[in-house]
Amino acid sequence: MSGLNDFAFKIGTVNGTGSASANTMLMQSIFRMGIPVTGKNIFPSNIQGLPTWYEIRVSADGWNARPGELDLVVAMNPETLKQDIATVREGGYLMYDSSYPLPAELHRDGITFLGVPCGEMCVQSFVRDRDRVLLRNIIYTGALAALLDFDMTVVDELLNEKFAKKKAVLESNHKAVRLGYDFAKKHFACPLPFSLKQLDKTSKHILIDGNTAFALGAVYAGATVGAWYPITPSTSLMDAFKGFCEQYRTTPEGEKKFIIIQAEDELAAAGMVIGANWAGARAFTSTAGPGISLMQEFIGLAYYAEVPSVFVDVQRVGPSTGMPTRTQQSDLFSCAYASHGDTKHICIYPSDPKECFEMAPTAFDLAERFQTPVFVVTDLDIGMNDWMVPRFTWDDSYVPDRGKVLTAEEVAKAEKWGRYQDTGGGIPSRTLPGSGGKGAFFTRGSGHNLNAVYTEDSPEYQAVLDRIARKFRTAATKVPKAVIDGGGSDIGIIAVGGTNGAVTEGIALLRTQGIACDHMRIRGFPFGAEVEDFIKKHEHVFVVEQNRDAQLRSMLAIELGVPRDDMIAVLDYAGLPLTAKFVVDSVVHHVGLLAGVKA
């Protein structure tokens, strides 16, 4: 039910026409009014001319999942008008550009049409072609401000900040926002039955996307080398890393304490990350599924030659090129078991931008401690959408865990040093090129023994492979632990990554229907003991994930020996962020079936 500070609306426009900044401003205004808000950009893989939507959910309670239904749709794109009208909830509202009459066949009973002649007002009020296109967005922003009772001082303040250096543009924007605002005030009963009212629930929060957050975390973690190949939806991560490095890592003389290499492809990006880490830097790459596919060979090398490396996979919809601007959790397998031969990798799964920031140092620490690739598995929804999360904090006492790196002196002291000998927990020690002494060794992806010498001898080969397996088991105790909520129910819901908001909300909704569920959010692979424990404690286990083949469920079955079909798969893989409704419906459906069986 919608109401004060609790509703959702969507804006449908044509991409490349400036609507993104208007939509961001709407969200920022709500946030600055102290009201919790979430924005989901549903955009095409295109530069200009295709349909794009922006969904904004206002929730005083702080629910941040994609809304289940839309109270208001702003349909500014004639091409999607029919579709947009259909997505309004019963009794909801549709705002459209009434510069042209609405075709009679598009009329729908049960919703209210709000015609705002945005285009016409633009033509009357502005001369330049560019203004006439861009300011149309500001006019609907103004109209929404009136209909939803925005605090206009906040809107004005944002415009002032945004166009502080462009006075003429600032004036025309102020004019446009007023045109929309005044029109709505004059023609409609403002505010609508759902609207905004100042709260104080965002002062300790920020609005940030996960890509920016991880990039900032990488700067704080001490990463100095970034190598990458542009790919949606990960591109903004390396762009942000560059921006932060320029801000924080440039000397007064303009010299850089970082290097970012735009590689010729993802293979090269992976090679550079491995080379840089081998030489002793903290280096990482950001990519998406197709990039992970291309990096497979190098990932196997880093695994077997035990070179630290951090790979951020901002998942998008596959297979193949798939839908590059839609979200999914379909690379869980391809990260966890990347490359040929026996390989398994540490993966960490942030659920929101705050965890992207916090898990950046974790990723580098784990990579160096275990001398192995570490995957930070996020998705387009986390990576590219703005999320309201608590402000980030930093502990200045943080010391990077560089793992067992020995100096020439330390090697000299050791009686007999071997690069791949177990120094405890299956973890070997390494030396860095240039360090000298007796620590030089040969890094190779071909068969080697515990002393890094080439081998084709079966027991020698196997000794290394078995030690790496021991190392992986140790890692299960060091990756971020699963977060478990509740207790005592016989229903356990397991989820991972960015679906957390929808699952948490879904569980709250289920409780109102008398169905209590416990919740476990997995944050690391290999799975810790708590994961197995949770599964064992629950009679009915649901695994919620955004892929077709229940990859997480299979991983749990493979790694923990739990019969796969003992866990119920809840799968949403159409490419949009998960809704709480989907979780509720799936669980209710299965609980109904279970009840039927029992009866």
Place this chain on the structure above:
Amino acid sequence: MTSIVKPPVKHPSLQTNALGLTKRDYEGAMSTLCAGCGHDSVTSALISAFWELDVPPHRAAKMSGIGCSSKTTAYFMKQSHGFNSVHGRMPSVTSGANAANRDLIYIGVSGDGDSLSIGLGQLCHAIRRNVNMLYVLENNGVYGLTKGQFSASADVGSTSKRGEANMNQPIDPCLLSMTLGATFVARSFSGDKAQLIPILKAGLMHNGFAMIDIISPCVSFNDHDGSTKSYKFTREHEVEIVHADFVPLRKEISAESNAAGGVTSVTMHDGSTVRFRRTAEDYDPTNRIGAYSHVKACGERGEIATGLLYLEEGSGGEMHTLNKTVKRPLVEIPQAELCPGSKALDELMAEFR
């Protein structure tokens, strides 16, 4: 089979370099290549070059991909770290390592399969990026480890051991490098140490990407009549169009070597000098277009042009110069300088509203 360790024999009469090291100190594991392999001669020349340059072995990083040539990094300088990566991908690993620690001397050893087929893209982009490294391409026209398939450097008409003729156009790594803007391009022959060692030394001291294509015959699969990469064919068709002497900074330039006519000198980044003695008339190793045309014309006449074919010192700059990286290697910058700290974060947070 496992690798073979060389017995550490030190003869008291062995000559030492400025570091007090003998050539034995620059050796590696025993080669497991075929007897007579050209690559072993290159390894030996590399040992001489590093020894003569007084490079502390641990300050070098030996990089390679996959193939017979890539195995050779194990056969010299056992006191250096080595990285035998994956097929055709040595350039990216080296780029990354160099990005992290610009103070090491990077030597990449590759072959014609590793460089010109599977790794062609990475090679091209390492050249474009001007990664400061010596890129040794041991070129035998054939895939040896998989028993004799043609590589992309095989000449049209050159025959395999079984008599089949290659019909595809070859890729000449020197011409390719020149078109991509490489600042150091050389070709030599594994059987000509007098030419090879000074070029290797100049390449190691060059401040940028140095390509040296070394015709290095495969005795097992490509040394027969009908092959254009055999010892015999190379000896008969090699034309040294320019001879280069490398004169380290601290050594006096002797009158004797200055006496020869047609000498051009190019000063290297560290103050060392490369002196070119032209053997072909009007050949200017500092003129890219002229060098390209001349080498191309040689190839069309069936000649193998060798020598330090092109050198451009000091212009443009290598990867770090282009990036404006601090002089200090990134791996040496402490966390305190890299992490902006909690105060900066608090300030930054105010911007995300």
